[in-house]
Amino acid sequence: MNSDPIGVFDSGIGGLTVLKEIFRVLQQESTVYLGDTARVPYGIRSAETVVRYSFENTEFLVAKGIKLLVIACNTVSAVSLDAIKERLSMPVIGVIEPGARAAVKATKNNRIGVIGTEATINSGAYARVIQQIDGALDVFGLPCPLFVPLVEEGLTDDEITVMVAKKYLRQVRDKGIDTLVLGCTHYPLLKSVIGKVMGDTVTLIDSAIETVKEIRETLLRDSAECNALREPSRLFYVTDSPDRFKSVGERFLGQKIKTIEKIDIGL
Numbered sequence: 001m002n003s004d005p006i007g008v009f010d011s012g013i014g015g016l017t018v019l020k021e022i023f024r025v026l027q028q029e030s031t032v033y034l035g036d037t038a039r040v041p042y043g044i045r046s047a048e049t050v051v052r053y054s055f056e057n058t059e060f061l062v063a064k065g066i067k068l069l070v071i072a073c074n075t076v077s078a079v080s081l082d083a084i085k086e087r088l089s090m091p092v093i094g095v096i097e098p099g100a101r102a103a104v105k106a107t108k109n110n111r112i113g114v115i116g117t118e119a120t121i122n123s124g125a126y127a128r129v130i131q132q133i134d135g136a137l138d139v140f141g142l143p144c145p146l147f148v149p150l151v152e153e154g155l156t157d158d159e160i161t162v163m164v165a166k167k168y169l170r171q172v173r174d175k176g177i178d179t180l181v182l183g184c185t186h187y188p189l190l191k192s193v194i195g196k197v198m199g200d201t202v203t204l205i206d207s208a209i210e211t212v213k214e215i216r217e218t219l220l221r222d223s224a225e226c227n228a229l230r231e232p233s234r235l236f237y238v239t240d241s242p243d244r245f246k247s248v249g250e251r252f253l254g255q256k257i258k259t260i261e262k263i264d265i266g267l
Helices: 018-026 046-064 075-079 081-087 094-106 118-123 125-133 146-154 160-171 187-198 207-221 242-253
Strands: 006-010 031-035 066-073 112-118 138-143 179-184 201-206 234-238
Touching: 006 018, 006 046, 006 179, 018 031, 018 207, 018 242, 031 081, 046 075, 046 081, 046 160, 066 081, 066 094, 066 179, 066 207, 075 094, 075 125, 075 160, 094 125, 094 138, 094 201, 094 207, 112 118, 112 160, 112 207, 112 242, 125 138, 125 160, 138 160, 146 160, 160 187, 179 187, 179 207, 187 201, 201 207, 234 242
Parallel strands: 006 031, 006 066, 031 234, 112 138, 112 179, 179 201
Antiparallel strands: none
């Protein structure tokens, strides 16, 4: 048993979809969430810059006494995961490998689509992991850059979002895929719209759900789960705009954020 918190970071608020799943599945676990809102988006940064930001975020969370680190950002998982693992002795879990493994299990016709930010898709990270597992699979990546701002504006079921989804997703639907990976932590909030556009024959892979399955398995394997009966702590830190983070974040989480602290990092 280990009552130390789980650390989670993202470039902004998208990682809260992973945190929400942690709250649902691992209810006794305390958490520390860091949203690097002053430097979002990471998707337009160079790999060198993303790695530097990632190290700074990691150092902050490690100083909080975490027992496991979750990189709840597809861009960072694609660019920095291996470098962070080399630095830390604790378990480090990204969002790409769990989603990729689930997609390989789900596909029946060996044709998988991946949607995400331009940085994630251009990195080829999902395709690499999927084809390492099974080289016979075809993977089709598609950047959907407008999805993130639509989610952050709360337009998850709006007509505009449906129109954008139809325009984007036609390109992967026409590839004959039967499995689609939601390769950005914002995208689970669009699952309803994406599902309607893609149809019942396409299985959607929610990386947040798959990531938390891996977190749970890791804690059980290492006998590091928290069995304490006390109320778990939920700490939130951001590097800018705490009021906006709180209002948008509460929509992501479906619950109130009681306290949030703005910090300076990487200065």
